[in-house]
Amino acid sequence: MIRKHFIAGARCPQCQAIDKVRFCRDGEHEWIECVACGLVSENPGEPEHPPASDTPEANEGVVRFTPRR
Secondary structure (H helix, E strand, O other): OOEEEEOOOOEOOOOOOEOOEEEEEEOOEEEEEEOOOOOEEOOOOOOOOOOOOOOHHHHOOOOOOOOOO
């Protein structure tokens, strides 16, 4: 069975569409698909150049939880 999950806020590396990329898994295989342009990437991984953590863009959409004592 193929499991498909949309990745919130993800941008397609080909067409730059936002919220159109989904992560797919079928047993041992994993890939990403763009429903806007049809891009299929067999080896999804980390972005080549992630934004620096001290920039506001890097923290956009990040939620941090602090445990209670």
